[in-house]
Amino acid sequence: MRRLLAAFALCISLLCPGALAVRAQQASSQRDKQSQTVYITRSGKKYHLDGCRYLTANKTAISLKDAQKQGYTPCKVCHPPE
Numbered sequence: 001m002r003r004l005l006a007a008f009a010l011c012i013s014l015l016c017p018g019a020l021a022v023r024a025q026q027a028s029s030q031r032d033k034q035s036q037t038v039y040i041t042r043s044g045k046k047y048h049l050d051g052c053r054y055l056t057a058n059k060t061a062i063s064l065k066d067a068q069k070q071g072y073t074p075c076k077v078c079h080p081p082e
């Protein structure tokens, strides 16, 4: 019986905070996606994070949502969110 209780307590302490954290993370990453800013260049067909070496002086800030809507794909070098 004691062992059962211990196992139960272990489950609670391991699973519950983890599950809550995952849920919170999902919610916040979804919110971030709405307002995430990425950068495109005039000639490229990829969107980038600020500071990517493929960004040129004429980079344009755009929201991630709009970049995807306009057919831009994530850069393979700076790995912006998809």
Ligand SMILES: [Zn+2]
Residues within 6 Å of the ligand: 047, 048, 049, 052, 053, 054, 055, 075, 076, 077, 078, 079
């Ligand atoms: Zn890039």
